[in-house]
Amino acid sequence: MSELKQELKEKIIEQLNLEDVAVDEIQDNDPLFGEGLGLDSIDALELIVMLDKDYGIKLADPKEGRKIFESVQTMAKYIEENRSR
Amino acid sequence: MGKGVAITGMGIISAIGNNVAENYLSLTTNKIGISEISQIDTIHKNDIMVGEIDDTNPILEKKLGIQENEWSRTVLIGTIAAQEALANSGISDVNEARTGFISGTTVGGMDKSEQYFYEYGDRPEVRQHITGLHAGDSTNKIAKHLGLEKSFVTTISTACSSAANAIMLGARMIKSGQLDRVIVGGTDSLSKFTINGFKTLMILSDTYSTPFDDNRKGLNLGEAAAYLVLESDSMVEKNNKKVLGYVKGYGNANDAFHQTASSENGDGAVLAMKKALQVAGMKPEDIDYVNAHGTATPNNDLSEGRALIRVFDNKVPEFSSTKAFTGHTLAAAGGVEAVYSVLALQNNLIFPNLNFKTSMKEFDLNPITVAKKKELRTVLSNSFGFGGNCSTLIFSKEA
Amino acid sequence: MKQSVYINSVGSVSAQKTFDNSFLDDVVLHNDTVINVIAPNYKEYIPPAAARRMAKGIKMSTVSAKNAMQEAEVAEDEIDAIIVGTGLGCIGDSEKFVSDIIDNNEQFLTPTRFIQSSHNTVAGQIALGIGCKGHNFTYVHSAISFESAVLDAKMQIEENEAKTILVGGVDELVDHHISTHRLIGHIKKEAVETMSILKSGTSGAVFSEGAHFFVLSNEKKSSCYSELVALKTFNVLSESQVSDETSNFLMEQGLTEESVDLIIMGNNGDNDFDSYYDSLSKGAFKNVAQAYFKHLSGEFDTASGFGFWLANMILKQGKVPASVQLNEKRAESVQTILIYNQYRGENHSLTLLKKC
Numbered sequence: 001m002s003e004l005k006q007e008l009k010e011k012i013i014e015q016l017n018l019e020d021v022a023v024d025e026i027q028d029n030d031p032l033f034g035e036g037l038g039l040d041s042i043d044a045l046e047l048i049v050m051l052d053k054d055y056g057i058k059l060a061d062p063k064e065g066r067k068i069f070e071s072v073q074t075m076a077k078y079i080e081e082n083r084s085r
Numbered sequence: 086m087g088k089g090v091a092i093t094g095m096g097i098i099s100a101i102g103n104n105v106a107e108n109y110l111s112l113t114t115n116k117i118g119i120s121e122i123s124q125i126d127t128i129h130k131n132d133i134m135v136g137e138i139d140d141t142n143p144i145l146e147k148k149l150g151i152q153e154n155e156w157s158r159t160v161l162i163g164t165i166a167a168q169e170a171l172a173n174s175g176i177s178d179v180n181e182a183r184t185g186f187i188s189g190t191t192v193g194g195m196d197k198s199e200q201y202f203y204e205y206g207d208r209p210e211v212r213q214h215i216t217g218l219h220a221g222d223s224t225n226k227i228a229k230h231l232g233l234e235k236s237f238v239t240t241i242s243t244a245c246s247s248a249a250n251a252i253m254l255g256a257r258m259i260k261s262g263q264l265d266r267v268i269v270g271g272t273d274s275l276s277k278f279t280i281n282g283f284k285t286l287m288i289l290s291d292t293y294s295t296p297f298d299d300n301r302k303g304l305n306l307g308e309a310a311a312y313l314v315l316e317s318d319s320m321v322e323k324n325n326k327k328v329l330g331y332v333k334g335y336g337n338a339n340d341a342f343h344q345t346a347s348s349e350n351g352d353g354a355v356l357a358m359k360k361a362l363q364v365a366g367m368k369p370e371d372i373d374y375v376n377a378h379g380t381a382t383p384n385n386d387l388s389e390g391r392a393l394i395r396v397f398d399n400k401v402p403e404f405s406s407t408k409a410f411t412g413h414t415l416a417a418a419g420g421v422e423a424v425y426s427v428l429a430l431q432n433n434l435i436f437p438n439l440n441f442k443t444s445m446k447e448f449d450l451n452p453i454t455v456a457k458k459k460e461l462r463t464v465l466s467n468s469f470g471f472g473g474n475c476s477t478l479i480f481s482k483e484a
Numbered sequence: 485m486k487q488s489v490y491i492n493s494v495g496s497v498s499a500q501k502t503f504d505n506s507f508l509d510d511v512v513l514h515n516d517t518v519i520n521v522i523a524p525n526y527k528e529y530i531p532p533a534a535a536r537r538m539a540k541g542i543k544m545s546t547v548s549a550k551n552a553m554q555e556a557e558v559a560e561d562e563i564d565a566i567i568v569g570t571g572l573g574c575i576g577d578s579e580k581f582v583s584d585i586i587d588n589n590e591q592f593l594t595p596t597r598f599i600q601s602s603h604n605t606v607a608g609q610i611a612l613g614i615g616c617k618g619h620n621f622t623y624v625h626s627a628i629s630f631e632s633a634v635l636d637a638k639m640q641i642e643e644n645e646a647k648t649i650l651v652g653g654v655d656e657l658v659d660h661h662i663s664t665h666r667l668i669g670h671i672k673k674e675a676v677e678t679m680s681i682l683k684s685g686t687s688g689a690v691f692s693e694g695a696h697f698f699v700l701s702n703e704k705k706s707s708c709y710s711e712l713v714a715l716k717t718f719n720v721l722s723e724s725q726v727s728d729e730t731s732n733f734l735m736e737q738g739l740t741e742e743s744v745d746l747i748i749m750g751n752n753g754d755n756d757f758d759s760y761y762d763s764l765s766k767g768a769f770k771n772v773a774q775a776y777f778k779h780l781s782g783e784f785d786t787a788s789g790f791g792f793w794l795a796n797m798i799l800k801q802g803k804v805p806a807s808v809q810l811n812e813k814r815a816e817s818v819q820t821i822l823i824y825n826q827y828r829g830e831n832h833s834l835t836l837l838k839k840c
Contacts, residue, residue, distance in 0.1 A: 015594075017536035038533060041346060045285060045595045053592040062287045128590045186719075191602065193624075199582050205664050215664045218578075219571055219785070220603060221625035225830065228719050235729065238719035239632040242573070242603035242624040250621060254636065261639055278578075281585050282598035339566075339611040339620040344599050356617055471599065472608020474620055 005076045012072075015050055016043050028073040044069060056084035089331025089365075089484045090256040091321045093266075094174025094314035096166040097424045099411045100136035100307055104169055109428050112436045113456060117410050119293055119305050127277055133289050135275060136307025136412025138162060149230075157194035157217050158308070160226045163272030166310035166420075167227055170268055174314040175326070182265035182320060185237035186228045187255050188312075189247025189271030191416040193220035196276040223272065237264060242416065244470030245378075246337070247271050248311065249419025249478055253335040255315050265320050270312030270420030279306060279415065286345060288382045294413075295440040296379035296406035297386050297452050304380040307412020311420030313427075318484075330427045333463065334367065334479030336360025345471050346384050351392025353475035354378075354467065358396045361465065361477035369397045371463055372479070374435050376422050377452070378467040379406020380413050389467065390450050403459070405438035405452045419468035419476065426464040426480045433461050486642040487702040489712040490840055495552035495652075496793045497521050497544040498694040499782050505551065507797050508805045511780065513678045517671050518662050518691045519782045534613070537596050539574035541656040544695035545606045546613070549650060553614075555707050556648075556699035563699075564646035565619035566607050567636050569629030569653040571785020573603035573622075576658040583660075606654055619646065627827035628717045629653060630696070630786040631835065635715050637700045644702070652697035653786030662691060670828075672753075679807070681753035681779040689752040692782020696789030698796070704840055709796035710821075713737055713836040721832050726763045730824065733834045741768040745815035746804065748791050750825035752778040760826050765810065773818075774810035788825040788833065795821045799839045 009023045012032070016039065030036045033044070044065045051057040051068075057079065059065060068078045097104065100118025101111035111118070118136045122129075145161040146153055156164075167186075171179065194217025201211045216222050224240040237258070241250045248271025255269035273279075283289050283306060290303040313332075321328060338360060340353030347354070362369060378389055393401045407425050414421050425436060438452035464480045496502035500512050503524040512522060521544060526535060529547045538546070545568070553563070572578075577600035584593055599605065604622035611620050619640065623632035630653030640646040665671050672688040681690065700712065714737050721729060734740060747769050749761045765774050775798075781790035798804055798818055819839045826832040 019536060020532035040343070042344065042537070042595055042599065045287060048287070049285070049592055049594045190624075195582075199585065202582050202586060202660075205667055209667075212664075212668050215668050216670075218575075218661075218664075219624075219626055221571065221629065221831075224625060225719065234720055235718050235725065237717055238625070239623055239628060239717070240625040241621060243607075243620070243622050244602050244604055254621075257639060257643075261643060263639075277585055277590065278582060278598075278601075281590055281593050282581065282595075282601070285593045285595040285598055337619045337621065339608070339617050341611045341615050341617050344605070344608065344612065345595075353617060470604070471602045472604040472620070472622075473611060474604060474608065 001076055001080060004079060005072050008072050008075055011050060015046055026072060029071050031071060032069050055079050057082050089333040089481055090259045090315050091318065091328045092313050092330045092332060092427060093316045093321065093326045093328060094170045095329065095424045095427060096169025096173060097311040097421060098138055098162050098165045099309035099414065099421055100138055101410050103140065105424060112410060112425065115439065117439060119412055125275055125277060127280055129280060129284060132291050134293060134305050136305055137275060138308055155213060156226060157197045157223060158274035159190060159193055159196065159272050160223045162274060162310040163188065163223060163227045164230050166272065167231060167268055167312045170312040170314050171231065179232045180234055184233060185258060185264045185267035186224065186233055187239055187241065187251040187267060187269045188224040188227065189241045189251040189416040190220050190223055190273055191242055191244055191247060192273050192276050192279060193223045194218055195278045196274050199277050243474040244472055245415050245418055246468040246470040246474045246476040247416035247419065249468035249476035250337060252313060252332060252419060252423055252478055253337060253476065256332040256335055259315050259317050266314060266316040268312050268314055271417040272310035273308060273414060273416040275306060275308040290381065293440050294381035294409055296381040296408055296438055297390065297445065297450065298441050299443040299445045301381045301383060301386060303382050305412040307414040309411060309414035309417040309421050311417055311424045313423055330430050331481045331484050332478060333481040334361035334365025336364060337476045340473030340475055342473055347388035347469060349388060351388040353473055354389055354392035354469060355395050357475040357477040358392065358465065361479050365479045372402050372465045373461045374429060374464045375402050375404035376426050376464055376466040377404050377406045378469045379408055381408065385469065387447055390445065390448055394448060401450060403435055403453050405436055407436050409439035422466045423478060426466045429464050430461050430480060430482050433458060435459055487644055489638050489641045490701050490704045491698050491709045491712060491796055492701050492705040492707050493552045493556035493699045494709060494793050494796050495548035495697040497524065497548045498790050499692045500780050503547055507801055508807055511807045515677045516675050518657060520657060521693055539577050539600050541574045541654050542606055542609055545610065545652060545654045545697065548695040549610055549652060549697040552697040552699050553650065556705060558648055558699055560614035562648050563614060563616050563650050565640060565649045566611050566616055567621045567633040567649060567651050568607040569623045569633035569786055570603060570606060571624065571626050571629050571655050573624065574600045574605055574656065575661055576656055577601050579658060579660045625831065626785050627788065627825060627831035628833050630789045631715060631717050631833040638712055638715060641700060641702050648699060648701045650697060651700055652695065653789035654695040655693055655784040655786050657691060657693035665691065676753065678779050682751055684753045685755055687754060687756050689754050689783035692784050694781060694784065694790055696793050708840045710799040710837040711840045713838050715835045718832040720830055723760055723763050726760055727767050730764060730834060731768065737836060741772060744772055744820050744822045745818045746773045746775055746798065746821045748775045748777060748795055748821060748823045750778055750788060750791060751776045752783045757828050760829060764824060771813060773813040773815045775804060775808040776810045777808055780807065791823050791825060792835065795823055795837050799837060
């Protein structure tokens, strides 16, 4: 799980071009949206594609993303439980 | 305030008809243009419904006498609609007065660019499409085909409000005396580019779109071209022109909220509608019918509904979205709905908002769902686009 | 009574070092068939959180627009409208999105590239950045994209619909665009040195990119560069019609060719199309001081934004840099400038500026 979390942090930074953010600055329970990393709805769509491409998880409704992408912790948990690759 | 600018001709091609008469017939007989996609080979063909124009490119090319694969579909349908508008206005010599052409498009020649993207190197015979990636190229080709010379010709690309903005610019140029007449509107063909683009935003419906319905699932993409001919009062007088209606008010504003989504309270939409009312010298209660943007995305319909309530102070006029007939035709939408607004005025008829069943939770707004006869003096038409672009046009029977 | 239209500031990111508002003191000499902008350090202008999704065209525009707003001393909330011209918008993202569609067979596509592909993304993002809720238009008509934007702004100020407008032109240069335009000969085959471009004797142009923004206003500020007197565009003109239309254009302003102090032309060294300019430079304007600029800026849809920048700089600074002079004639003092531009025989524009 901690490996996955590390991997997710790296991917988030890379995928969303967060040039000024370092991996160790993101805590597992930091909120990703709004306060915290300050991601927005376009980032959420980018993360949905990441779930599909890298972990084989398809979300049909962008609203489902809200809970999953609360933090790196929630994301990792959801991926562990649902991944097909 | 301002006098209206005369509309003397119109032309359209959409999923519900190849000309104005066919479109009107479809609107009054509930013949919708939404179906499974047949002319573009996409892996999403089972997941989406679209508003495709029936004619294939070879048929359009034949109608126009254009060589095979010379033009993008955006140019083909644009030319058909612009020609109809000119003919409808009774203009034979396009250069006899200072005539302009202002077209809105988002994709331009993207249908061909995406098809030949990797093939240009090996296939000299398709290289005519390289310059087609310029949005302005489609406008230039239509202008040339219409025979325009030494003229003001330009292209506006403000996403889904493009054609509305083209109509706005044209009206302003007539008013300021820079042109005697101008052909205004827009054209966009379907492409893999837009299908996949909207797919990434997750706002495409997998079934028939349901504008303003609580259970709406997103939009149906469509393709269309539609143009109006606007003329100055002196041209109308000189040639004793029949006037179909007037562009009475217009306003463009920016939501300045988000790159793609509309603000929750529809700030930009409110500003655009208020500006248009101001230019028209009208009060909200002077509006008899609203042809809404109504794309059937969760975000648009909520934001637009709230904006309508704010502008009309809870006395929202009868309204409908015609996008359930045509699909969302992107840059052309403002032109398509301008034609429908004029048809509504001419026939004193409000077109139905199809597929609506359940009122939205957030407010008590129900569109007109069955065609309704009503004396109409004014129609307000909204078009909103990415980049926070919000446009409103007001059409009237009287100047 | 129509309001006068003043250009109160300029901002430029181009193939010359113009982002710091210096005036061609050290001309950057290129020797290529495609040239890129001399880029500022974008980080000095754009916070990383804002920059992370920005295409090159948006970055160039942000810098250029910021510089223009600063120089005109207008607060963000004083901007009534934002109008942008761009031939191709953020074409880099459009092309990447297309290649992603093909390469991945329509799967795993992300929205950012599609969003940036909207031609109005620059105008929209500037509006978003400064919270401008006014009129927001984007013109995408090849070589008159920028002129269409200026014309729209001019009309609004004249008719008192707006007081202060941010107007700009932007285009970015990217690989696929270059390779395809090489195939059809629009780009020169052989490299050409900046100062000898007009003597190349070859077809095609040197392609480039840039962003030019200006604050136009009904009020003449102390920073004022010029007054915009008239602007007209033509979709097509034959070579022989260029002189007549230019005469008519000047006549409408009560001017003749001789009353123009300097004509700036868009010659790009394309052997097939520079003859349009010759019809003026060797004809009615042969006794008028002449200048050119595309050897410095390169050719792109909104390259005339660089020409507009040059004209404004000349009017304000009162000198015509040697590097842009096209003939031996020198005006004693430059009060009136005419700009003529076209691209491949289409989309001609005439712009008349006066010292303010």
